[in-house]
Amino acid sequence: MRYQAPRGTHDVLPSEVPNWRFVEETFRELCARYGYQEIRTPVFEVTELFARTSGESSDIVTKQMYTFRVGDESLTLRPEGTAPTIRAYLEHALHAQGPVCKLFYICPIFRHEAPQAGRYRQHHQVGIECLGAADAAADAEVIALGHDYLRALGITGEVLHLNSVGCPQCRPTYRQALRDFLQPLLPRLCDDCQRRYAVNPLRVLDCKSTTCKALVADAPRGLDYLCAECAAHFAQVRRWLDTLGIGYELDPRLVRGLDYYTRTAFEFMHDGLGAQSTVIGGGRYDGLIEQCGGKPTPGVGFGSGIERALLIRAALQAALPAAPARKVFVATQGDAARAASIPLLYELRRAKVPAETDYLGRSLKAQMREAHRQGARFALILGDDELAHNVVTLRDLQTHEQRVVPREQVVSELQRLTAV
RNA sequence: GUGGGUAUAGCUCAGUCGGUUAGAGCGCCAGGUUGUGGCCCUGGAGGUCGUCGGUUCGAGCCCGAUUACCCACCCCA
Numbered sequence: 001m002r003y004q005a006p007r008g009t010h011d012v013l014p015s016e017v018p019n020w021r022f023v024e025e026t027f028r029e030l031c032a033r034y035g036y037q038e039i040r041t042p043v044f045e046v047t048e049l050f051a052r053t054s055g056e057s058s059d060i061v062t063k064q065m066y067t068f069r070v071g072d073e074s075l076t077l078r079p080e081g082t083a084p085t086i087r088a089y090l091e092h093a094l095h096a097q098g099p100v101c102k103l104f105y106i107c108p109i110f111r112h113e114a115p116q117a118g119r120y121r122q123h124h125q126v127g128i129e130c131l132g133a134a135d136a137a138a139d140a141e142v143i144a145l146g147h148d149y150l151r152a153l154g155i156t157g158e159v160l161h162l163n164s165v166g167c168p169q170c171r172p173t174y175r176q177a178l179r180d181f182l183q184p185l186l187p188r189l190c191d192d193c194q195r196r197y198a199v200n201p202l203r204v205l206d207c208k209s210t211t212c213k214a215l216v217a218d219a220p221r222g223l224d225y226l227c228a229e230c231a232a233h234f235a236q237v238r239r240w241l242d243t244l245g246i247g248y249e250l251d252p253r254l255v256r257g258l259d260y261y262t263r264t265a266f267e268f269m270h271d272g273l274g275a276q277s278t279v280i281g282g283g284r285y286d287g288l289i290e291q292c293g294g295k296p297t298p299g300v301g302f303g304s305g306i307e308r309a310l311l312i313r314a315a316l317q318a319a320l321p322a323a324p325a326r327k328v329f330v331a332t333q334g335d336a337a338r339a340a341s342i343p344l345l346y347e348l349r350r351a352k353v354p355a356e357t358d359y360l361g362r363s364l365k366a367q368m369r370e371a372h373r374q375g376a377r378f379a380l381i382l383g384d385d386e387l388a389h390n391v392v393t394l395r396d397l398q399t400h401e402q403r404v405v406p407r408e409q410v411v412s413e414l415q416r417l418t419a420v
Numbered sequence: 421g422u423g424g425g426u427a428u429a430g431c432u433c434a435g436u437c438g439g440u441u442a443g444a445g446c447g448c449c450a451g452g453u454u455g456u457g458g459c460c461c462u463g464g465a466g467g468u469c470g471u472c473g474g475u476u477c478g479a480g481c482c483c484g485a486u487u488a489c490c491c492a493c494c495c496c497a
Contacts, residue, residue, distance in 0.1 A: 004488080004489090007488085007489085059494085059495050059496075060495095060496090063421095063495095064495085064496095080497090109497075111495095111496080111497095113494090113495070113496080114421080114422095114492095114493090114494085114495095115489095115490090116490080116491060116492065116493095117490080117491065117492090118496095118497080119495085119496070119497080120497095123497065124497090125497060127497090192493090192494075203495090208493090256496095257495070257496055257497095267496095267497090273497095274491080274492090275491080275492065275493085276495095276496070276497075277496095278496065278497060279497070280497075281496075281497060302497095303497060304497065305496090305497030306497085307497080308497055309497090329457095331455095331456080331457095333455055333456095334455095363450090363455095364455050364456060365450095365451095365455085365456065365457080366449085366450080366457095367456085367457090368456045368457040368458095369456095369457050369458085370457085371456095371457060372457040372458055373457085373458095376457090379456080379457080381455075381456070383455060384455090385455080393455095393456090395456075395457090397457065397458085400457090400458095402456085
């Protein structure tokens with residue numbers, strides 16, 4: 001029986017790991033620059049946390065959660081990153097450390113969906129949450145960080161879609177206006193849209209069916225129904241983005257998948273992703289913290305799929321910053337030299353010089369080939385001649401130059417040559 | 421859940437009209453003179469052709485079923 005990774009999951013093999021590390025380290029560095037601190041929460045939470053915050057009718061809650069029972073507890077593998085962050089923020093009273101708390105995370109996310117290009121059952125997200133700031137400058141900062149993140153990854157050609165979904169005061173008015181508009185059209189809408197009408201009428205506006213599109217062309221726009229406060233906030237967000245020189249497209253039909261979003265909603269889209277196009281999705285969630293049992297506290301943040309960022313980088317053939325070759329390969333010939341090479345190898349490693357050797361008793365030629373295959377910068381060659389003179393042959397595999405170095409100076413010499 | 425596509429060596433793929441020992445490139449291993457990698461040359465290892473059944477004198481190829489993967493719908497990061 002051969003086992004395979006479960007459907008929708010993937011192994012990240014050693015050859016791919018440098019790409020992952022690049023993305024994660026780029027994000028970490030950026031977050032530090034913007035004043036965000038890392039938080040790590042458990043992979044699973046009590047089911048209720050997600051069920052209550054994401055929305056009873058959301059896709060995540062209705063069909064995508066990996067939920068399991070242990071004893072009389074119902075637990076769920078994290079299907080999104082914001083709710084656990086808020087839970088930890090409240091549980092440990094991080095608000096007491098200052099009025100604004102800025103957190104970031106890098107973690108796996110689990111959703112039971114049908115896998116396809118850019119969509120997996122386990123994927124990984126980087127994300128940020130800015131808690132305690134209602135100011136439009138916070139929205140702009142979050143968006144700016146996302147923008148800089150893509151730039152730092154070598155990603156270009158993305159489009160920032162921006163919308164405001166209002167607040168609990170103005171949104172019901174709009175939803176009612178939209179329902180009133182759609183209701184007489186209902187019999188002519190597609191099956192999906194009839195369902196959407198009941199669950200989330202905003203989604204009808206997003207239907208790909210040409211007949212639906214035509215029918216809803218004159219539908220009321222959410223932006224026209226914003227209350228005065230939401231409208232002012234949205235205008236300020238747009239002004240700050242203009243100030244920062246971050247371009248965007250107003251997208252009145254942009255809807256987020258989770259119920260807790262208020263006011264600003266945004267997605268960075270890119271067409272290098274097949275049918276999936278969102279690489280960063282986020283927005284403001286001013287009611288969420290209170291809903292989780294905290295004092296009324298505003299929040300804004302985003303999540304971004306690492307796999308999707310990597311797919312775009314691959315489509316753009318974005319190069320990885322080259323790391324200088326530092327490895328030393330110890331090659332030997334003969335039993336005595338082999339015996340002498342063991343302590344040498346360990347001395348190198350203890351001196352923080354990356355060092356490798358042959359374990360198969362192969363020919364010197366094969367060992368040199370192996371050194372090259374592994375991308376070693378230097379080869380140390382040790383045979384009877386070197387032993388007799390208490391020296392080691394040092395070959396630079398890039399310049400093809402080699403010279404003899406006294407045994408007692410080899411380690412310090414390589415420390416010098418491989419210093420970063 | 422619903423459609424479509426694919427399945428042959430570690431990887432990417434050929435495989436003609438159904439015909440005898442199933443191929444290439446890359447990768448891997450070894451050799452090309454006495455102790456030296458990369459290029460080149462030579463050789464080698466590696467495949468129950470996804471699985472099960474059917475048609476046929478004969479199936480990698482045709483038919484059916486099944487499984488897996490991919491793509492798309494839906495929805496999203």
